[in-house]
Amino acid sequence: MITVLSPAKKLSTECSSNGSAYTKPVFLDHSENLVEILRSFDPIGLQSLMGISENLSELNWERFQNWTSDFSPDISRQAVYSFKGDTYTGLDADNLSEKDIIFAQDKVRILSGLYGVLKPLD
Template sequence: MLIVISPAKSLDFETKPKTKEYTLPELLGESEELVEVLKQMSPDHLSELMGISKDLGELNFQRFQTWQLPFTPENAKQAVLAFSGEVFRGLDASSLPVKTLKLAQKKLRILSGLYGVLKPLDLIQPYRLEMGTKMKYGKSKSLYEFWNPQLSEKVREAVEESGSDVLINLASNEYFKSIDTKILRKEIVTPEFRDMKNGHYKIIAVYAKKRVA
């Protein structure tokens, strides 16, 4: 069984990682191509492209300017420890033993607008680039077009390497759309976490994210 989740907008690059174990993203060459385009954009252009504030546009402008290869533990951090949104706070990867983190390497993937697909211990540098961003590059009119089919193929391979033909989809619709199910050709299970509110069961995002973790 393989589980896929979305990344988080909030990041923690200040806290020192509790493990020295790391791997590198498999699609880092494609990430570099995107960053080279993003480096040419002004803070205002980034704000407009991503639908974010001017302050966040400036922050991410600086992030892309300083993004560089090669990734090392000195200039990057493991993805599962760097993301700090609700799902990742619930996962609390920093409290997990190395043995469990190594198991997660086989059973968990994080979908990403900049990195395509990440293993938990893959190093990343700070960024913000949501999968739904309508960023044009070459013949691609969006990140969905850019990442297909290589992202889907990597996920398919990861499902097979997990020892099962089942994919558990815990990602948001925005991110799961990046996977071409025709390429995947696996059984997909997409749980829904609903809470009773005013007499009806509804998906309440903050609670649903906690249950994902």
Template sequence: MLLVVSPAKNLDFESPLATETFTQPTMLEHSQELIDVCKTLTPADISSLMSVSDKIAGLNAARFGEWHTPFSPDNARQAVLAFNGDVYTGLDAATFSEKDFDFAQQHMRILSGLYGLLKPLDLMQAYRLEMGTKLANERGNNLYQFWGELITDAMNKALAEQGDKVLVNLASNEYFKSVKKKSLDAERVITPQFKDWKNSQYKMISFFAKKARGLMARFIIQHQLTEAEQLKGFDVAGYSYNEELSKGDDFVFTRREEA
């Protein structure tokens, strides 16, 4: 079973590392192509392209300018410990044991607009380049065209290593669109959904749903789950499997109030 998550806009390159183990990203040659394009952008270009403030645009212009290989622990950080958004709050990889990291390295992947597909312990340098960015490049007008089949091919390789070809999609729609479903060699794609009770009905509330995706990823890793049906045992933060709302491989988890 392979699980996939989105990256995060917020980054943490300061906190103590929970492990010294690291690996190298496998798509850095493609990342370099994107960086070469990004280095030609002015802060004003970045602000317009990404719809960000002048301050954030300036920060990212500096990041693009400083980006360089080779990656080492002195200039980069493991991806799962660098991303710091809602999903990663739920995942809380800073408290993982070495056994957890080992399992995650085999069974988890992180989609990225700059790095394509990352293993949790792959080193990365700071960046901001969301998958939906319409960055013109030699392969097309956006990052979906740039990555083409590359991410899907890498995903298929990871799925083949699992032995069961079951994919648990814990990524956002923006990022999972980078995976070409027609080329994906998965027998099942399970998409967990997390809904909270509000105004007399169950609704997906973005902040809670993002954190719950991280909690689900942590649940899979710490319990070393390998079978799809085991996901239905997820009972963290007040969520539980809702058989009535679930349909096929769309597993719905609900809760009445935040735990």
């Protein structure tokens, strides 16, 4: 059985990777194409397109301007540690054992509007 988690609007403010294990999102090439399109919008356009608040549209505009598909432990963080909504608070990923993370990598998927479907270590 696969458990599917919805994404959260709130993301971790820490940018560094949590541990050395990571995987590459399957649809990363599509993410690059999507970001190129989204970069053409101003914050007001993003607000209208995405149906989000002004503050969130400005935050996302900044994220799209700075986004890169290149992985570096200094600027990347695995999906399971990135989201900070209610579901992820309950998941408490920061306190999962290595065995739990390995299990989750096989059995958990996280939906993402930008990346499609993510494994926890993507």
